[in-house]
Amino acid sequence: MEPEAPFRGQVFTVTAITLAVKQTLEGVFRDIFVEGEISNLREAASGHVYFDLKDREALLSAVMFKWDARKFTGELQEGLQVRVWGNLSCYAKQGRYQIVVKTVEALAKGNLYLEFEKLKKKLEAEGLFAPEHKKPIPAYPQRIGVVTSPTGAAVRDILSVLKRRSPHLEILIAPVLVQGNEAAPQIAQAI
Incomplete structure (x- = not known):
């Protein structure tokens, strides 16, 4: 009822x-x-x-x-x-x-904070934050990748803003689940 x-x-x-x-x-x-x-x-x-x-x-x-x-x-x-x-x-x-x-x-x-700190220490031990692994961010990117659900409101907002502000950019969408047990592995793989 x-x-x-x-x-x-x-x-x-x-x-x-x-x-x-x-x-x-x-x-x-x-x-x-x-x-x-x-x-x-x-x-x-x-x-x-x-x-x-x-x-x-x-x-x-x-x-x-x-x-x-x-x-x-x-x-x-x-x-x-x-x-x-x-x-x-x-x-x-x-x-x-x-x-x-x-x-x-x-x-x-x-x-949540303790888990974050543990992960941060693990990644630091692997050298992933070392300066030699960092790549410079280009002043004017030509292509942007977006990892998100292809049907959500977020992707529409992102595309709308990018089209208005930087119509010359090439946008690559990597479709993934953004909720549920399968979301994290899909997002990690897409990145």
Whole structure:
């Protein structure tokens, strides 16, 4: 049985739907704890701290305003596994939801970060980051290869921008799966 859709067929303005989402998020998801690994950590000149919380399946934007950031005595770092407490909010101007963080508890280095560091050390040991293996990037490339799904919106966006900005470029598409168990081997092979 299909769930009831109370707004089926109703027309909303962008503002109205965004404000409805904002009211729902902010009314329901208050005083919650979220665990995840910090990535894309950056501090604005204003003193606000922005970062993403991620796990293997998803990403949640986070902001800690300066007055709460000043209270935090620890050090936020890329790859740190944390538990944050705060409220979900929707930044209506961009239609983005995020957690407004009030407190942070550091748990440990996150698994994703540790796996990244392990892989980085392995590749360094193989000499893959050595200067003699690096090739200079041409100032004006003649050909660009794109490894992606041939049917996704991303490839259409890439082709549209390249056609507008650099119509002289030859574009090679390497079609691959971008999700699922077979995606990683296909992407690696195409590269």
